[in-house]
Amino acid sequence: MTIAAAEVDAGARTLSGRGIITAIKASGIEYVLSVPDITTSSGLLQPIADEPEFRLIRVCKEDECIGIASGLSYCDKRALVLIQHTGFLYSLNAIRGIAVEFAQPICMMVGLLQHDPDVSPRESPRYGVRIIEPILDDMGIAHHLISLDSDVAKIRPAIDEAYRTSRPVVFLVGRSPS
């Protein structure tokens, strides 16, 4: 590979936090419910905190987000849960009960902690990352990997579909957004 080609390749393997935020806004998200996650901390959560179009609700434990998002959905208010995959695992019972069994449109953006973005999450050497997609499949929850700028286009249609069908959706953030 030439130097120029390498630069082009490196340039293509990026994820813009601003692009994700633009997609979230375009999806009609008003509320962002979050426990900080180091993968998304500087590239997503901080700019969201600075963005007046969002109402950021900082919670103590991730499963609170699921209840709050459910309450908001009954008011036709769109919310995005922004958490780490460890917090997602902690919240599984709430997701099972509220998002799946009670069919609520809970939209989650989940940072994959210490994940190598050039490896499929299913093949991650990290157990906690490797089990996420199989769990989502078993629970019948739609999910999308967001690792590259080209993945950002998945966000708005998936959120619209979640609210149209009243079903949950998960976006797995596989790379720290810049």
Add this chain to the structure above:
Amino acid sequence: MMKRDDCFRILARHVGDEAVVATYSSAVEWVGINPRPLNYLSIGAMGLDSSHGLGLALGRPNRRVIVLQGDGSLLMNLGSLVTIAAVAPKNLVHFVVQNNTYEANGGHPIPGTTVDFAGLAHAAGYAATYDFSNLDAFAQQAAHVIAQDGPVFATLRIEPSKPLTYDYPSLYDPAKREAFKAAFAAQS
């Protein structure tokens, strides 16, 4: 010490178009006393009553929301006291019904039976907190408790009640969720 059904009958006299969030024993007893579309019962996971209530209060700031949470449930989500106090919704009234047992799960004691929930809520930063163990006192103040600017927290110290019948398929009927949504939207 009070009885939960007596407390709820008093509360029902003052509840109009508020959304009422309740689970397990509180839900069974409240629905028996005051069945209405504006009861929000599909909590989905123990402990999240207060979080659902916060979501409703945020989404409809012009409507009042009352949470009837058990003590075992609140213990599973104590952090929600801090979250709610930080968000500070003026339209949220948060009751904890304290009988010191996991009533719906066999009546076993909660880990600490001397917990001062109102004290915890006060320390978290709720706008007003109350602790009722006398029915007459609650009857005198109930209207004020649910009408003032929140977030308001009130402990209702009750004795264990007679065994309840938990008809979960009825409580979690999807039609009830639809009815709630329609009723809550209609009066906004």
